[in-house]
Amino acid sequence: MVYKSDKSTSFLVKELMLKTDNQKVSAVIGVPKENKEVDKRIPLTPESVALLVASGYRVLLEAGAGLSINYSDRYYAESGAEIVATAKEVLQADIVLKILPPTLEEVEVMKKGAFVFSFLYLHLLTKPLIELMLKKRINAAAYELICDDTGASPFVTTISEIEGSSSITLAAELLSNTHGGKGILLGGIPGISPTEVVIIGAGVAGTMAARSAIAMGASVKVFDNDINKLRNIRHELGDPLFTSTLQPNVLRNVFRSADVVIGAMQYINKIHFYRISSDLIREMKKGAIIIDLRMAQGGCFETTMEACLPNYPSQFEKHGVLHFCEMSLSSRVARTASIALSNIFFTMFTSMADSGGIDHFAMFDRGFAAGYYAYSGKIVNVYVANSFNMPVSDIGLYLRAY
Numbered sequence: 001m002v003y004k005s006d007k008s009t010s011f012l013v014k015e016l017m018l019k020t021d022n023q024k025v026s027a028v029i030g031v032p033k034e035n036k037e038v039d040k041r042i043p044l045t046p047e048s049v050a051l052l053v054a055s056g057y058r059v060l061l062e063a064g065a066g067l068s069i070n071y072s073d074r075y076y077a078e079s080g081a082e083i084v085a086t087a088k089e090v091l092q093a094d095i096v097l098k099i100l101p102p103t104l105e106e107v108e109v110m111k112k113g114a115f116v117f118s119f120l121y122l123h124l125l126t127k128p129l130i131e132l133m134l135k136k137r138i139n140a141a142a143y144e145l146i147c148d149d150t151g152a153s154p155f156v157t158t159i160s161e162i163e164g165s166s167s168i169t170l171a172a173e174l175l176s177n178t179h180g181g182k183g184i185l186l187g188g189i190p191g192i193s194p195t196e197v198v199i200i201g202a203g204v205a206g207t208m209a210a211r212s213a214i215a216m217g218a219s220v221k222v223f224d225n226d227i228n229k230l231r232n233i234r235h236e237l238g239d240p241l242f243t244s245t246l247q248p249n250v251l252r253n254v255f256r257s258a259d260v261v262i263g264a265m266q267y268i269n270k271i272h273f274y275r276i277s278s279d280l281i282r283e284m285k286k287g288a289i290i291i292d293l294r295m296a297q298g299g300c301f302e303t304t305m306e307a308c309l310p311n312y313p314s315q316f317e318k319h320g321v322l323h324f325c326e327m328s329l330s331s332r333v334a335r336t337a338s339i340a341l342s343n344i345f346f347t348m349f350t351s352m353a354d355s356g357g358i359d360h361f362a363m364f365d366r367g368f369a370a371g372y373y374a375y376s377g378k379i380v381n382v383y384v385a386n387s388f389n390m391p392v393s394d395i396g397l398y399l400r401a402y
Contacts, residue, residue, distance in 0.1 A: 026353045028058045030093025031081075033065040034100055038327065040068035040334035041341065043097040043117075046079035048342040053080030055353045062090045069335040095358070097345065104129050107138060115139045115358060119155075120268065120373070120384070121296050121327070123308045127388050130374065137377045143341075144268045145381060146371030156268070157204050158340045160293075163329040164208025164264065167291050168216065170329065171197070171260045174289050174322060181322070182287040184259065187217030194219045198254055200276060200300055201264030202229035202243070205293050209262050210237055221254055224265075225274060246274055255280045263292040263300025268383065278302040278319070286320035295327050363399050375399075 029052065031044055042065055044052070049059050061081040063073055073083045084090055091109040096102070098118040102110070107129060110116065113136075120142035133140055143155035172186035173179050175195070188194030197213040199206045202224035213220045214237060221242040224230050230243040244250050255261065261284070267273055281290070281303050292304040299305040303318050307325040314326045330337035348368070352361040362369040373381035376398040385392035 026056045026357065027094040028060060029095045029097060029349070030060045030090035031062065031065055031097050032087045032090045032106070033062040034068070034098065036068050039099050039331045041099045041328070041331055042066055042069055042071075042334075042338045043099060043341055043345055045069075045339055045342040046071055046075045046081070048346040049076060049081045050079040051346050052349055055350050057349065057353070058082065060084050060090050060093055062087050069338045101125055102129075102133075102138075102140070104132060107132050107136065110136065110138055112136050113139070115141070117141050117143065117371075119296065119328075120144050122384070122387050123296075123298070125388075127390075130379070130384075130388055130390065133374045134377045134379070138374060139372060139376065140374040141371040142373055142381075142384075143371070145373065145383075147367040149367065151367075153268075154344050155341065156266075158344065159328075159330050159337065160203065160205035160264075161208050162333060162337050162340065163293050164205035165212050166329050166333055167205075167209050167262050167264075167293060168197075168212035168218075170324065170332070171213075171262070171289055171291060172216070174291075174324060175259065181289070182259075186213070186260070188219075189217075195259045196221070196254075196257055198258040198261045199223070199264060200246075200262065200274075201266065201294075202226065202233045203264060203266055205264040206262070207233050207236060209264060210241060213260075214240055218260075221258075223251065223254075251276070252280060252283060256283050256285065258284060259288055261288070261290045263290070263294055263304070265294060265300050267294060267297040275299070275305070276301045281321055282319045284319070284321050287322070288320075289322045289324065291324045291329075293329060295325050299325070359399060362395075369395055369399065 052059055059081045061076050061083055063083050063085055066076055077083050088109050091106055092111055094114060096114060096116040101118045101121050101124045102116050116138060144153055146155060147153050175181040175184050175186055177183040184195060186195045195218045197218045197220045199209050199222045202222050206222055210220045210222055222233055223244050223246050225246050234241055234243050265274060290301060292300050294300050295308060299308060304323055304325045306312060316323050352358050355361045372395055373384040375395050378393040378398060379385045379390050380393055380395035382392050
């Protein structure tokens with residue numbers, strides 16, 4: 001049986017109409033426009049907006065926020081988003097979804113006790129910004145810190161998959177004459193030695209990069225100090241792959257003949273940091289390429305760490321080696337990355353709605369609660385606290401009990 005809605009001329013199935021009428025808005029989600037010169041990704045696509053609105057959320061979107069991934073304001077509006085003219089209106093939402101960390105100006109506008117989600121990007125955070133968050137009791141969570149039942153971050157896994165694959169496509173472009181490279185094909189053909197690709201880090205990004213490089217016919221060597229990761233990547237990709245721990249002599253010999261070196265080590269919440277020294281970079285052959293996938297975490301190489309500084313070029317030559325150091329390689333395929341992130345957000349926020357709200361969800365999902373670095377006026381993550389030489393508290397002491 002169908003019933004005509006009093007508020008529209010459309011017809012709705014009775015059960016659907018009742019479900020819609022009974023729902024209450026659980027929270028307001030705000031999506032501001034990002035600095036497109038730095039990052040073109042957006043956390044929610046129109047498809048996910050429609051599903052979140054159906055779950056009871058209000059979604060505010062700053063006008064033009066989706067243009068960087070070729071989604072119009074009209075498409076978002078048709079999906080249920082409310083398009084607003086200024087970032088100030090969006091930043092007044094209960095939950096603010098961003099890609100880049102909030103700026104000092106944005107935090108000043110946010111209401112007290114708001115929730116803000118973004119990537120961590122420590123080099124973009126400052127102590128005055130953190131102190132303002134604490135003063136306003138802004139609850140800030142980082143995607144890299146949120147983890148699932150396996151202990152892995154679904155956000156990091158997804159972005160690493162994209163960036164690992166993209167790094168090989170990028171390497172092929174940079175090796176060509178069109179982009180000032182040596183003019184060699186990434187891979188190999190009969191009678192010509194294959195390109196040598198060295199990957200530092202055997203995690204998700206390193207595995208995806210190795211898979212893509214092998215598929216193109218390159219000779220691939222992967223280094224990591226985690227034997228289990230080396231074992232897993234070897235089992236997954238097979239015998240053509242060379243694996244080794246970070247032995248200085250082995251690295252030196254490999255770097256001398258490498259055409260492409262990709263940095264894919266993970267540094268978030270890690271005790272030990274392994275960065276490739278500039279001495280090894282000096283021994284690389286002229287025209288070789290370095291692609292650092294961990295610029296947001298401080299860089300994998302001594303020669304790329306300075307590229308984290310503001311206004312430093314993302315592409316430069318040092319010791320005769322071309323360095324490519326964009327903050328997020330996935331921003332080059334922003335639509336794919338945005339859809340992937342949006343899929344995770346939809347699942348996460350519908351679970352929040354089902355569990356009775358964001359605080360209640362954090363009470364019972366410790367992996368989600370681990371994502372917070374600022375909560376209820378306190379720093380609650382050791383990694384962030386140590387980075388800014390600030391005291392740390394246990395978030396479990398501040399989560400409201402139900």
